[in-house]
Amino acid sequence: MPRFSVRWTVAALLILGVCGSFLFCEYLIYFPAILQCAWPRSSQVRAGEGIDGRPVDSAAVRAMVLSDTHLLGAVGGHWFDKLRREWQMERAFQTALWLLRPEIVFILGDIFDEGKWSSQQHWEDDVRRFHRMFRHSTDTELVVLVGNHDIGFHYEMDWFKLQRFEKVFNASSTRIVTKRGVNFLLVNSVALHGDGCPICQSVEKELIKLSRDLNCSLQSSQPGGGVTDGCEGSQLYPPTSPVMLQHYPLFRVSDAACTGQDAAPSAERHLLFREKYDVLSKEASHRLLQWFKPRLILSGHTHSGCEVLHDNKYPEVSVPSFSWRNRNNPSFILASVSPGSYALSKCFLPEESTVISVYCSAGACMLLLFLAHCLWMKGLLQCLSLFLLGKHKSL
Known part of the structure; x- marks a missing residue:
């Protein structure tokens, strides 16, 4: 996969994670909680x-x-x-x-x-x-x-x-x-x-x-x-x-x-x-x-x-x-x-603790994704360097 394509994919995932976490914690989380409630029945x-x-x-x-x-x-x-x-x-x-x-x-x-x-x-x-x-x-x-x-x-x-x-x-x-x-x-x-x-x-x-x-x-x-x-x-x-x-x-x-x-x-x-x-x-x-x-x-x-x-x-x-x-x-x-x-x-x-946990979990996942991307890019660069170095020696 081209280097720029990987970077854009990771950036898109990070942006999606931030926006998704915010949307869920600040808007959507209230719906499943209140949907469990109902007016008391006649019985x-x-x-x-x-x-x-x-x-x-x-x-x-x-x-x-x-x-x-x-x-x-x-x-x-x-x-x-x-x-x-x-x-x-x-x-x-x-x-x-x-x-x-x-x-x-x-x-x-x-x-x-x-x-x-x-x-x-x-x-x-x-x-x-x-x-x-x-x-x-x-x-x-x-x-x-x-x-x-x-x-x-x-x-x-x-x-x-x-x-x-x-x-x-x-x-x-x-x-x-x-x-x-x-x-x-x-x-x-x-x-x-x-x-x-x-x-x-x-x-x-x-x-x-x-x-x-x-x-x-x-x-x-x-x-x-x-x-x-x-x-x-x-x-x-x-x-x-x-x-x-x-x-x-x-x-x-x-x-x-x-x-x-x-x-x-x-x-x-x-x-x-x-x-x-x-x-x-x-x-x-x-x-x-x-x-x-x-x-x-x-x-x-x-x-x-x-x-x-x-x-x-x-x-x-x-x-x-x-x-x-x-x-x-x-x-x-x-x-x-x-x-x-x-x-x-x-x-x-x-519960407020639930919202904090969601934010912390999302933040941890995005951090791991960013670190994995950095390590992967570092490894890719090392492999590319070794390949170019070997090709130069063969010439």
Whole structure:
């Protein structure tokens, strides 16, 4: 084979290896991972009932739930870390939207990493990147909850940061979103310290009103029911138990009982949680359960997965972080929810270690190919030299 032809062949193989590795790791790898996911089937749906105790059924709402994206800010975020992790979340989200087509997407807080202290200029830059990464069609509704990194921990939050967050996402941080007879209760759990702070008082007042509205909706749905005492002027919702979504988990001692591949590392599971920092306080958790009696609670904050049953009847699922920055194997929840039932399945994204291994393997193969080419060319030159030298002597 001519020398120039060998060189072009090796160069083409090296270029193909680089481009192929990049294309697979940055685009294609998300497809086989998410294609393994599917919306829960009806046979997996857990039986449920309306608030009035009567079975209810309708077409299930397809809800995608993720948490703790932690878009890095200008102060503590390294440019390469920001580029790598945000690209991963953008490709994962866009691929999931295209393949799974959810009707509604919930992000359970800590959208930003530095919202608690970012300047207005940095905040606007973070918001712009968020809208680019999590762009969606009009067929999908995006609902965002507030987390402690968005407005600060309880002692850091103020009205300016809360209203700045609510203005960006065009909604109050505590409200009920109703879709085809399903009530999704959104709770600003950062403001549930119960110490009488102005924001805490406002959120608690709104929660009490929402609890009253739901109870009045129940009463009005019962046979012979109508507007009863204390329900004048209340807003009516579908008479079904709500699905409660919030950033902080309800109170639990630790993650010791949590299992599964997305649970906290074994060395961390027995660490005790701090009330009002890692989880809500016992008092706040008890009030939420008594006010709303949710059929399902979805929370974030811990960056790890866990399933807990409160009072032997209120299931809670902690949703892991969506970002490689917080865990090697991010995931999200697929929920099929109807007024009378719900079913959940978990969808795992590609592991960051897998991507690194693919790049390392491809790099090693290309290096071996380059070295083999160099050795082969060196040997060819030596043979050619000996041949020419022998021919010269024969003359």
